[in-house]
Amino acid sequence: MGLRVTITGFLASVTLCIVAATSASAQQSEINNADRMFLIALRQANVWILPTTRQAPDQTTNETVRTAAKELFDAHSRLDIDILKAAGDVGVVLPNDPSNEQQSRIVELGARTGTDHDRAFATTIRAAQGTLLVQGANIRATTRNSALRTLAHLTVHMLLRGMQTIEATGLVDPKAFQLNAKKAEVNAVRIIADNVDPADRELYVKLRQDTLWQAPISREAADRAADNRVRNVSEKVAREHTALSQKIYDLAAKAGVTLPDEPTAEQKSWANAISKSSGPELDRTYANLLRAADGSLITAVAESRASTRDNAVRDLAGSSLDLLLNQMTLLESTGLVSSDSLSAGAPAPAPKASAQSPSPVEESSNNGVLTGIIVLIVAAAGTLWLVRAVGHHGEHRR
Numbered sequence: 001m002g003l004r005v006t007i008t009g010f011l012a013s014v015t016l017c018i019v020a021a022t023s024a025s026a027q028q029s030e031i032n033n034a035d036r037m038f039l040i041a042l043r044q045a046n047v048w049i050l051p052t053t054r055q056a057p058d059q060t061t062n063e064t065v066r067t068a069a070k071e072l073f074d075a076h077s078r079l080d081i082d083i084l085k086a087a088g089d090v091g092v093v094l095p096n097d098p099s100n101e102q103q104s105r106i107v108e109l110g111a112r113t114g115t116d117h118d119r120a121f122a123t124t125i126r127a128a129q130g131t132l133l134v135q136g137a138n139i140r141a142t143t144r145n146s147a148l149r150t151l152a153h154l155t156v157h158m159l160l161r162g163m164q165t166i167e168a169t170g171l172v173d174p175k176a177f178q179l180n181a182k183k184a185e186v187n188a189v190r191i192i193a194d195n196v197d198p199a200d201r202e203l204y205v206k207l208r209q210d211t212l213w214q215a216p217i218s219r220e221a222a223d224r225a226a227d228n229r230v231r232n233v234s235e236k237v238a239r240e241h242t243a244l245s246q247k248i249y250d251l252a253a254k255a256g257v258t259l260p261d262e263p264t265a266e267q268k269s270w271a272n273a274i275s276k277s278s279g280p281e282l283d284r285t286y287a288n289l290l291r292a293a294d295g296s297l298i299t300a301v302a303e304s305r306a307s308t309r310d311n312a313v314r315d316l317a318g319s320s321l322d323l324l325l326n327q328m329t330l331l332e333s334t335g336l337v338s339s340d341s342l343s344a345g346a347p348a349p350a351p352k353a354s355a356q357s358p359s360p361v362e363e364s365s366n367n368g369v370l371t372g373i374i375v376l377i378v379a380a381a382g383t384l385w386l387v388r389a390v391g392h393h394g395e396h397r398r
Contacts, residue, residue: 031090035148038139039087042155043094045128046080048102052109056121059110065118068165072125075158086151115171122171126163130179130306133159137302140325141295142342153325156302160318163305167314179307196255200313203304204252205260207320210297211248213263214290215241217271221286230283233330237290240323247319251312267293287336291328295342298324 053076056069087094098106105124112120133156140152166172218238225231252259263271270289277285301324305317331337 031092031145031148032143035090035139035143035145036092038135038143038148038152039083039090039092040094041135042079042083042132042151043087044099044102045132046076046083047095047098048106049076049125049128050080051098051106052121052125055110056117059113059117060121061114062118062169062171064169065121065171068169069121071165072162075162079155079158082151082154086147089147090145118169119171119173122166122169123173123176126166126172126176127178129159129163129166130176133163133306134179134299134302137321138299140328141298144339144342153329156321156325160305160321164318174309177307177309179303196257197308197310199304200255200308200310201257203301203308203313203317204248204255204257206297206300207244207316208248208252208259209263209267210293211241211245212260213267213271214238214293215245217274217286218290220275221282224278225283225286226279227283227334227336229334230286230336233334234286236330237327240327244320244323247316251316255310255312283334284336284338287331287334288338288341291331291337292341294324294328294331298328 050073053069053073057066060066060069084094109117109121109124136152136155136159139148140156143149143152215238218234218241221234222231222238225234249259262268270293274282274286274289298321301317301320305314305321308314308317
């Protein structure tokens with residue numbers, strides 16, 4: 001009898017370990033190369049930003065710079081904790097020491113004093129934050145890992161605040177607003193304003209066209225959606241896009257930019273797909289198409305926030321990023337967003353399954369639970385067989 005209990009307890013422990021290992025493996029399998037590179041880029045930036053911002057208050061006589069450095073050090077310290085935790089959860093090994101180039105940057109800034117230090121400090125930090133902002137926005141839109149999604153969301157918000165803080169010093173050199181990104185492709189539908197940068201004009205147009213289809217279709221969804229969660233989300237989306245549309249219109253008028261009066265043909269097709277559906281299908285189509293559209297737009301808006309030299313456009317891009325982050329979270333909260341909608345490209349058609357489509361987070365969780373149950377059943381069967389075998393063996397001996 002004692003032997004039976006010992007074997008049963010041992011196998012139960014082994015089963016629990018297998019289930020835990022299986023769940024961890026399932027979570028780690030969601031990490032792709034872009035996710036890994038994002039984690040490494042964040043950590044690699046922090047290993048030089050943290051010592052640089054820590055030493056800056058002792059090197060400046062400018063109170064604004066001193067305050068900014070302290071705020072940035074605190075923000076990046078909190079972010080570093082989140083980076084290390086996320087990396088540990090998904091099994092990504094991160095660097096702990098700065099590279100030779102980064103160490104040279106720390107030493108160089110540490111040797112500067114006065115205004116010379118302040119300008120170099122503000123410009124260097126701001127340039128790094130702009131690059132990280134674009135990476136963070138892209139991962140927020142595309143990752144299928146819930147831990148990375150949360151980290152990217154927090155990172156974008158933190159960087160937006162940090163960029164505002166360092167820009168407020170008035171010491172950032174224009175070269176900090178340079179990204180290795182494609183130049184904006186100017187659509188023939190707009191009239192060029194000579195005093196507006198093409199990339200800034202592109203942002204006005206993209207955001208305007210986005211509101212031209214999302215605001216009205218969200219009002220329709222608020223009336224026709226079957227799920228109360230979708231009704232509430234769509235009502236909020238319609239309200240926020242209406243307010244954004246007015247802001248875009250006012251700023252574009254001041255800048256002399258002529259805006260389109262209609263969404264693109266593709267956006268019209270998305271709106272039509274939602275309008276032609278009903279019931280649960282409408283809910284799924286709405287949630288997936290809007291989430292995919294937001295994912296395809298957020299990186300471009302982040303690039304604009306990081307690279308524009310126009311204060312009005314910078315404010316517009318920042319507020320639009322906040323809106324997109326909030327809206328993506330709302331759409332995901334419906335539980336209807338499928339993994340096909342986590343894309344930086346054009347939105348894919350919404351799934352037409354008769355049952356409710358699980359979100360990427362739910363898909364991962366469900367797969368892990370199912371695998372765990374299967375392992376548990378197999379282990380339990382093995383335990384029962386072994387106990388019986390031992391029992392029969394004992395009886396035979398008697």
